[in-house]
Amino acid sequence: MKYPITLTVNCEQYKLGVAPHRTLLDVLRNDLELRGTNRGCDSGDCGACTVLMTRPGDESGRAITSCMVLAVDADGADITTIEGLARNGQLHPLQQAFVEHGAVQCGFCTPGMILTAVALLKENPHPTQAEVRAGLAGNLCRCTGYAKIVEAVLAASAHPVAEATR
């Protein structure tokens, strides 16, 4: 049995029919072919599948692990994935900071790291290093040792236009 849902992803509206067991992560990757959202542990521990979600009537742009959300439960939500961050060919200040600070190595954790950081800076525009580390606690990186990631987020927070998405 498939259930009809409507998702707005990176400002585009999609009408889909999905089986109830499918996760938002699975639908983003396999139905919408947005493969920047990665499947790591598939159990909410690694943060590679993090996206920003706004449910109707709820606070905007919450970072969530999309492997833990059933697609049917995301019906009506507005989603931002890593593909939706850049504007008019311009990288988001956090993306730019990750490039400039060498905060990307293999790149698998990067989309989740950046989207979590977007949510973090929206809530706390000028975090301390400890607050950045606590904010990124749900995102695992096995390459960088985190130092450069934390530097990148702190650098972006000092930037005048670390403007949050939508």
Place this chain on the structure above:
Amino acid sequence: MSWKQFTYLLPMTLDEAVALLAEHGPEARVLAGGTDLVLRMKSGQWRPGCVVNIKRIPGLDKIRFDPASGLRLGTLVTAADLARSELVQTHYPILAQGAGGMASMQIRNLATIGGNLCNAAPSADLAPPLIALEGSAVVVGPDGQRRVPLDEFFLGPGQTALAPGELLVAVEVPAPRPGRAAIYLKNSPRRAMDIAVVGVAVALTRPHQPAPRPDRRCEDVRVVLGAVAPTPLRARRAEALLRGQEINEERIAETARMAAQEAQPIDDVRGSAWYRRRMVELLVRRALLQLTEGNVPQ
């Protein structure tokens, strides 16, 4: 049956949800935040025939506070909402503290109070603080509404006082009490993304008297232990040692030792029973010292 085959139900009202839960009985599972349910379904640990998503029912995600009647937290209030709420931070900081120490930002954005309580993990971070503040569960079922004090809500790991067809709709916490302060101390090897090896919540009420000469008498106290018994546990004998007594270091030490005796910990991958008992004593003592000496509000 594979977990891929289940019926997805989306009630729009509380009445409809209760009717669906009654109709489907043990086949049904409630979907709130999904951080436990979805994982258990993926792993095959739970194979419900139907999933009842309660997120479209209006009002279940509200935080309401009234200085006279206290706090009412809808079952869908997330850990993130609780940690960030100014009302909660001001009047019940121990709840914001418990919620803010859970998991990661992403999971706090999904995980709900209702899920944390109804999954009834002995280590659930919200249970000890809510029990310490004398919270109660508001439960709606086929026979109407009832309230269950949270210290009677947990029956065992994964087991609660909810009868088949009943739904937890809110948690109520009485109005802040003058002279009461409360704290939650969590022991876990990592500072984030970890469940409690031991959790201790203490609420201490002293006769309300302004500084600089605070009263040293314990008017009332609740000592609640997490992750050291099949359910969150009130250390009632420890409470009795302190209640009505003058608070001094010796009595605090005695109370902490009694709490450690009352704990019923097990050995598991996170810690041995011996270690957990030692940690209960340490954390209860530390909590009482901080509440007595320090300036912990509410």
